[in-house]
Amino acid sequence: MKTTASLLRAIGLSILGFFILQFSVDSGEEWAYGKYPVLWLILGVFILFVVAAEMAVAALHRILYETLDEKQKESYHLAEAKRKEKQFAWIKRKYAALVDTKPMAKEEEILLDHEYDGIRELDNNLPPWWKYLFYATIVFAGWYLVYYEIMGGPNQYDEYESEVAAAEIAIAKFKAENKDLVDASSVELLEDPADLKAGKAIYDQSCLACHAADGGGGIGPNLTDEYWILGGGIKNVYHTISEGGRSGKGMVPWKDELKPNEIAQVASYVISLQGTEPADPKEPQGDKWDGGDELIH
Numbered sequence: 473m474k475t476t477a478s479l480l481r482a483i484g485l486s487i488l489g490f491f492i493l494q495f496s497v498d499s500g501e502e503w504a505y506g507k508y509p510v511l512w513l514i515l516g517v518f519i520l521f522v523v524a525a526e527m528a529v530a531a532l533h534r535i536l537y538e539t540l541d542e543k544q545k546e547s548y549h550l551a552e553a554k555r556k557e558k559q560f561a562w563i564k565r566k567y568a569a570l571v572d573t574k575p576m577a578k579e580e581e582i583l584l585d586h587e588y589d590g591i592r593e594l595d596n597n598l599p600p601w602w603k604y605l606f607y608a609t610i611v612f613a614g615w616y617l618v619y620y621e622i623m624g625g626p627n628q629y630d631e632y633e634s635e636v637a638a639a640e641i642a643i644a645k646f647k648a649e650n651k652d653l654v655d656a657s658s659v660e661l662l663e664d665p666a667d668l669k670a671g672k673a674i675y676d677q678s679c680l681a682c683h684a685a686d687g688g689g690g691i692g693p694n695l696t697d698e699y700w701i702l703g704g705g706i707k708n709v710y711h712t713i714s715e716g717g718r719s720g721k722g723m724v725p726w727k728d729e730l731k732p733n734e735i736a737q738v739a740s741y742v743i744s745l746q747g748t749e750p751a752d753p754k755e756p757q758g759d760k761w762d763g764g765d766e767l768i769h
């Protein structure tokens with residue numbers, strides 16, 4: 473591991489091993505190393521092998537070197553030096569081009585002719601990497617000016633508004649896809665005719681026997697008036713249908729029969745009966761409700 477090349481090789485192989493293990497083990501969404509910590513052990517053993525192999529090759533190299541006679545050693549050193557010079561030549565060239573400094577030996581050429589207390593100045597070129605960065609900022613500034621100030625690109629307020637609009641769409645979509653996430657405290661009155669129609673279908677099937685087809689009441693109370701025993705408003709009506717009425721009165725909990733969204737639909741239908749005139753209304757029971765959508769349970 474004495475040469476840069478062998479060090480780079482070892483590091484490269486280790487990183488490669490890391491990713492091969494990660495992507496060849498099926499761990500679903502999680503990181504394979506998080507799900508199966510034993511992989512760290514496997515990786516560790518692999519890295520040990522790589523290091524050992526590098527060391528073995530280096531040792532072999534040394535032994536072979538010892539078998540050379542003086543002349544052979546000399547030509548070997550020459551060849552090695554040449555190889556070293558070529559190593560990373562491209563990177564070295566690029567680096568030199570990007571910093572563009574005069575080699576120390578040629579500084580004489582760019583020495584300015586003033587001198588202050590023995591301190592002299594070199595007329596170096598600006599480093600090209602710095603210059604390119606500077607040009608890039610100029611291009612960026614021009615683009616920025618044209619895009620935001622002339623062509624009316626979005627400012628912070630516009631960006632905020634478009635993000636809020638996108639979030640609202642996402643929330644609406646989420647709600648539409650997860651209709652059964654409602655409960656008595658979060659339910660809102662449904663006004664979509666399709667929901668009310670579905671609510672009426674549930675009502676006609678499960679509720680009309682006790683509350684009459686038009687909500688006028690029978691065994692159960694009148695649902696068309698403003699008087700409620702268990703509280704009015706969508707949230708309390710939802711709660712009553714879901715959890716049932718007072719025990720022994722005949723209104724059972726429906727939460728095992730109906731899904732949350734179905735309860736919301738039939739509750740909305742019940743609310744929609746408010747103010748209609750049933751054929752044979754039962755006398756008002758409970759208190760006049762003026763609590764809006766407040767949940768009293």
Ligand code: HEC
Nearest residue numbers: 678679682691692693700701702703712717718721722723
């Ligand atoms: C077996 C008869 C019966 C059936 C079926 C029935 N209810 Fe009731 N319901 C009652 C009775 C009785 C009460 C009064 C409960 C009490 O006093 O605690 C009541 C109360 C209610 C109330 C509260 C009324 C108030 O004044 O607070 C609502 C809302 C209601 N029912 C809706 C429904 C819906 C919707 C269904 C169908 C899913 C349904 N009920 C099915 C008998 C019934």
